[in-house]
Amino acid sequence: MSNAQGHSPSQLREGTVSLSMPVTKRFSLFSRLRPRSLRAQLALWHGLLLALTLLLLAAFTYLLLREYLNHSADAALTEFAETTSKDIASAVYHYHTLHGDQPLDPDTERRFIDNNDLQSWGRYVQVIDPEGHAVAISDALRTNRLPVPSETLLACRTTARPVFDTVTTLGQYPVRMVTLPVMLGDRIPYLVQVGASVEGVEGALQRALFILLVLTPSIFLIALLGGWALVGRSLRPVDEMTRAALSIGSNRLDLRIAPARTDNEIGRLAAALNEMIARLDRSFQQIERFTADASHELKTPLTAIRGEAEVALMSTSTPPDIRLTLESIIAETERLSTIVNNLLLLSRADADQVRLKQEPVALHEIVLAAFETLERLASRKNITLDFAEMEDVIMEGDALWLQQLFTNLIHNAILYTPEGGQVTLALKTERMGAGRNAVFSVSDTGSGIGDEHLPFLFDRFYRVDSGRSREQGGSGLGLNIARWVAESHGGNIAVASALGSGSVFTVRLPLK
Ligand SMILES: Nc1ncnc2c1ncn2[C@@H]1O[C@H](COP(=O)(O)OP(=O)(O)O)[C@@H](O)[C@H]1O
Ligand SMILES: [Mg+2]
DSSP states (O other), X not given: OOOTTSOOHHHHHHOOOOOOOOOOOOOSHHHHHSOSSHHHHHHHHHHHHHXXXXXXXXXXXXXXXXXXXXXXXHHHHHHHHHHHHHHHHHHHHHHHHHHTTXXXXXXXHHGGGTSSGGGGGTOEEEEEOTTSOEEEEOGGGSSOOOOOOHHHHHHHHHHOSOEEEEEOSXXXXXXXXXXXXXXXXXXXXXXXEEEEETHHHHHHHHHHHHXXXXXXXXXXXXXXXXXXXXXXXXXXXXXXHHHHHHXXXXXXXTOOOOOSOSSSHHHHHHHHHHHHHHHHHHHHHHHHHHHHHHHHHHHHHXXXXXXXXXXXXXXXXXXXXXXXXXXXXXXHHHHHXXXXXXXXXXXXXXXXXXXXXXXXXXXXXXXXXXXXXXXHHHHHTTOEEEEEEEOOOEEEEOHHHHHHHHHHHHHHHHHTSOTTOEEEEEEEEEEETTEEEEEEEEEEOSOOOOGGGGXXXXXXXXXXXHHHHHHTTOOSOHHHHHHHHHHHTTOEEEEEEETTTEXXXXXXXXXO
């Protein structure tokens, strides 16, 4: 039971099992905005990844679709242009076999595109000569002409390959146009131009875009909500375990955490925690048993030593210097007996073996009794011990233990106040919510207690100045016992102190 680290076993026992992880502090904006709960964190990451994936998917789908539609529109245009071109080539060849090298008459030329069914598709068809003059046009071009950009004409004549243009001057929608040479041997007597409105392609793309714009957020929302629900469901056992672990307080180490399932990560965590609680339980029991046994074993020899010393002191033949030694032995054994008794009491209290009585107690009488036992000590130290206020208060409790509580506090006040000081007691009642409290306070004009000691003051064996305390017969258990008594009666004990000007210990006990 060493207090070297400032933790007595009682402190350890009072701790509850906490599952929260240490929070590392980083001062970036991101970490300040980051949600605290694991569920929200997972949902955030899940949502971000999902949004990214869906956006990429939608963008790719749209781009691929546009590419495909444009490509197939171009392919269809080229195919029709090639058919026309071949028809024209064979007509020209036929004409020349009949009429020799004579140039074609305009009537024949005008009939170039009459024979094919291209026009019915709403396409613009136009046949031009190598200089770019139109020699034949389809019905759709009655008032308009397909433009003949000079670069297109040049490129088509030199490479003899189809050339594509997008024309914006014809109607509401742009027109996609292909220009293709009519090959007669290696001569190019004419060129064929076929154009078609991109209305169909644009319309299809717009519909696709609309679908993607509706579908993507819907999928996102559904997946996000589903993910949130799933994460919540799989984390619920963790919450339950946290609650269970928190309820396993100092004196309920026999409780265990019950996982919903034992074959997964959470089940294994619960099993590990349970094992840890079992180990703690065992070691606490060992300590309790050891303290109880040790105290018990020490009592008998102490009584014997004291008895022998007293017998020797009674004998008239004992020389005076030996008498002094014997007296000091008796004083020390008394001190040791008190410590052993207190230890035994505390270990029994830890093991829940102390049954406090529940009977009506006149607190003012008990305070008076404690006052009387300590009056002599006070006057020996020339300390004024008196009352500021004394109400008659009756409460339910254990008179013996309550008297011990008051005695411990008054004893300390006398002990740690220099000669000529003053110790003032007060007992009154106060309203506390729906009920009432008995309030007992002890103020002294002593040395006071530094702030750094206050958190540990009620710990076992804690003493501000252990040398002085021991000299005066203290062992550091008095306040721990006082707190135990107060808490066992449903109350509490508090201290206010200023170095140099004294301390006030206040006990609040609820009245039924
Ligand atoms: N009224 C007081 N004024 C100053 N110090 C006090 C007072 N009461 C308690 N203390 C400090 O708290 C320590 C613990 O008190 P306690 O548990 O009663 O042990 P002890 O057996 O030493 O009196 C004491 O050693 C003392 O340093
Ligand atoms: Mg004391």
